Amino acid sequence: DAKTTQPNSMESNEEEPVHLPCNHSTISGTDYIHWYRQLPSQGPEYVIHGLTSNVNNRMASLAIAEDRKSSTLILHRATLRDAAVYYCILRPINQGGKLIFGQGTELSVKP
């Protein structure tokens, strides 16, 4: 499985945008880029995913580099409830739903 690299931790102020980076230099053409987050003592939850184009949904935006070797999850206005560990995961098409988690980025949000 292709590997992702994320900073161990990041800090943000409430109501400010947050940019969470992810490097995946060994990504293959059939790998989707997925982001999940895990709030304390809970199971992970889906945030967003993309293949080549930038994506937006109600939770976040995903900016994918033109060469696809990196991506950035953007939270437009961080809230205290966004404090979580954010995981960037590469998932091949037709993998069957198995997700291999890296270390993720622990985001703390200051009021």
Added chain:
Amino acid sequence: GAVVSQHPSRVICKSGTSVKIECRSLDFQATTMFWYRQFPKQSLMLMATSNEGSKATYEQGVEKDKFLINHASLTLSTLTVTSAHPEDSSFYICSAPPQGSGTEAFFGQGTRLTVV
């Protein structure tokens, strides 16, 4: 979206006893479920894949006789930690793969197991 319900949310058991964790898909049928383990301050580690009607597939290094997985129906998968020891204390999480044409995996709430 689809809902995966995991029970219990937390359990404390004595060393040497067995504990069963249930994972149910509430509004869909899941032929496959994934089981993860997570130690404090660490990431999720995939333990095994349960398959309805057949044997589970275990990841390398996971003892299949210690972590018994049963996928009895299309809505229920169970993980039994047998002869639990303090080192088995962990956060266990189940997950259902994307349904239909979707791409989102669904996770249970997790079970905090403490073996004393």
